[in-house]
Amino acid sequence: MAGAGNPTYPVGTIAKLLMLTDRRVQQLAKEGVIPKAERGRYDLVPSVQGYIRYLQSLDVGPGEGEDGAINYQSEKARRMRADADLKEMAVLQLRGSLINAEEAAAVTALLMSELKTKLLNNAPVRIAAAGKSTKTEAALKKIIKAELSEIMAGISKTDLVALMGEPASDGV
DSSP states (O other), X not given: OOOTTOXXXXXHHHHHHHTOXXXXXXXXHHTTSSOOOBTTXXXXXXXXXXXXXXXXHHTSBTTBXXXXXXXXXXXXXXXXXXXXXXXXXXXXXXXXXXXXXXXXXXXXXXXXXXHHHIIIIIHHHHHHHHHTTOOSHXXXXXXXXXXXXXXXXXXXXXXXXXXXXXXXXXXX
């Protein structure tokens, strides 16, 4: 197997060069990734080239190698990123910078309900009362605009925490 005149190296040297353990080099040799020259010895160039080809084949796609097998290294990296994202989200939630989507939907529904009540129940009564004494369209528009501005100002000052009640503690 060894080329004529090419020096061979012990497993420890190849392992050190490739930044692997001796055992991993032996496993890769058994898998045919690194060609074995003779018992416990390896040709340098074919070993490095075989390992490079092996590493390149690992970078085929998200989670899979060329043969469709799971790429455990990329899956592990994906899991680590997901774990880091979850931890970051937990920190943001504790700081109050991140809210639950269901809570946001509930707050939005409450705000819309309050706005609907003020626009459909309160505003017409107040506009009608103030508009009785007006003679011009411009004056009526001014009254309507003032009432709508007051409603929007009130909605914008709504205490969302009070509107939702105390947030449930889910131990995050």
